[in-house]
Amino acid sequence: xxxxxxxxxxxxxxxxxxxxxxxxxxxxxxxxxxxxxxxxxxxxxxxxxxxxxxxxxxxxxxxxxxxxxxxxxxxxxxxxxxxxxxxxxxxxxxxxxxxxxxxxxxxxxxxxxxxxxxxxxxxxxxxxxxxxxxxxxxxxxxxxxxxxxxxxxxxxxxxxxxxxxxxxxxxxxxxxxxxxxxxxxxxxxxxxxxxxxxxxxxxxxxxxxxxxxxxxxxxxxxxxxxxxxxxxxxxxxxxxxxxxxxxxxxxxxxxxxxxxxxxxxxxxxxxxxxxxxxxxxxxxxxxxxxxxxxxxxxxxxxxxxxxxxxxxxxxxxxxxxxxxxxxxxxxxxxxxxxxxxxxxxxxxxxxxxxxxxxxxxxxxxxxxxxxxxxxxxxxxxxxxxxxxxxxxxxxxxxxxxxxxxxxxxxxxxxxxxxxxxxxxxxxxxxxxxxxxxxxxxxxx
Ligand code: FCB
Numbered sequence: 202x203x204x205x206x207x208x209x210x211x212x213x214x215x216x217x218x219x220x221x222x223x224x225x226x227x228x229x230x231x232x233x234x235x236x237x238x239x240x241x242x243x244x245x246x247x248x249x250x251x252x253x254x255x256x257x258x259x260x261x262x263x264x265x266x267x268x269x270x271x272x273x274x275x276x277x278x279x280x281x282x283x284x285x286x287x288x289x290x291x292x293x294x295x296x297x298x299x300x301x302x303x304x305x306x307x308x309x310x311x312x313x314x315x316x317x318x319x320x321x322x323x324x325x326x327x328x329x330x331x332x333x334x335x336x337x338x339x340x341x342x343x344x345x346x347x348x349x350x351x352x353x354x355x356x357x358x359x360x361x362x363x364x365x366x367x368x369x370x371x372x373x374x375x376x377x378x379x380x381x382x383x384x385x386x387x388x389x390x391x392x393x394x395x396x397x398x399x400x401x402x403x404x405x406x407x408x409x410x411x412x413x414x415x416x417x418x419x420x421x422x423x424x425x426x427x428x429x430x431x432x433x434x435x436x437x438x439x440x441x442x443x444x445x446x447x448x449x450x451x452x453x454x455x456x457x458x459x460x461x462x463x464x465x466x467x468x469x470x471x472x473x474x475x476x477x478x479x480x481x482x483x484x485x486x487x488x489x490x491x492x493x494x495x496x497x498x499x500x501x502x503x504x505x506x507x508x509x510x511x512x513x514x515x516x517x518x519x520x521x522x523x524x525x526x527x528x529x530x531x532x533x534x535x536x537x538x539x540x541x542x543x544x545x546x547x548x549x550x551x552x553x554x555x556x557x558x559x560x561x562x563x564x565x566x567x568x569x570x571x572x573x574x575x576x577x578x579x580x581x582x583x584x585x586x587x588x589x590x591x592x593x594x595x596x597x598x599x600x601x602x603x604x605x606x607x608x609x610x611x612x613x614x615x616x617x618x619x620x621x622x623x624x625x626x627x628x629x630x631x632x633x634x635x636x637x638x639x640x641x642x643x644x645x
Contacts, residue, residue: 202583204644212316212597213642214276215269215619216554218323218367220252221606223282225259229298232288234325235335239383250612256604257627262306268620268629269603270313273642277315278553278599280323280367283348289329295351303352307359317360320422321349321406323367324383331384336372336395345402350409357414364492364553365406368424369399369452381610389509390472397474400455404483422492422553423452426499427537431515436503440512443468444501447510457545458485468509491541492553498533523557525615529577531584538588538595549596555581556601558615567630569621574634600638604629
């Protein structure tokens, strides 16, 4: 497999997100985010880690973009920290220092030939909005649209690729049902209302983006999973369909104009979200691409008594796994993309995230031989190539992640970077996987 096997205009990138790398949480007039609050709540994040310093990207971004340039990627996906753009406790106007920061960042990307792909929401909600109910409160939708307006007015001339939300499933359910992500709530009904408001804010933000950034391509990035039943029994098949209904279809169906899947609405009963007239039409606002974040497949079994959904995810034995215990299944990506194209026919698909964590060892000479990550990357790129060859409209691949970073509830214990970060010294070292990606991209 070589780079030249892929289309010429294929986007080759890597991804990051604001809270996971920036640090500088008290600088440039940034306000508190729900992740600051959550990480500082004892017991929420492993080892009590927080994003206070993270990769110190707020100060070290020139070095980080130099690394990306050396990798040879032509696109860079990052996210904007909403709390840098608004401090609602002080003012309803955007914070100029925050806008200036991203202005410099984008110019820094462009100067190095990195096409900026901006995500507007990668989980760091201003705490001030959470204090008023967060995404469960419909006024947050309006606030998101205003924030989108402020940022796209300032950067819409230089950013041509906008992603509204990153993995709304995670925001809604990890944050508000499981409680293992910020804001740490455990309320299924709230989580479902949150999911609706996330989708609505996506739809309502699109015309604003198009207005301020006339040539822009817009989409959302979903975490999608190929699913299979634990057995051929009718119960397991039905459970798999239910799981698919909440994990995949709950977001894909309304985005592609079908409203919420009725089989799931029925299962949810009075937990289903309040949907006002016009909401579904707004959510179905046409997009230019679908961002797919792919990590692992799931096997599903019927489980009577297991909550409203009555199902469980089964972990098979003897399968290859990453350091997160996630199954390694490049073929799952082919299965997933084929299904998405068959059922929803998005114009273009970009793999906006894909990557792996392993226990990296830094040798005495500073090298990191992360052969498992290299193999993961190679096999997933081969899967992407297979989809391209079968004419699926896959137009780019963004590796997660450029740098080791703050891995949410796992703190700094899980490393996904192509570049190793020593969090004591902030020294960056390209791992062997990063060297492989670089050589691949340079056609070596
Ligand atoms: C995804 C998130 C991303 C990162 C990877 C490992 O769910 O979007 O921020 O944490 O997982």
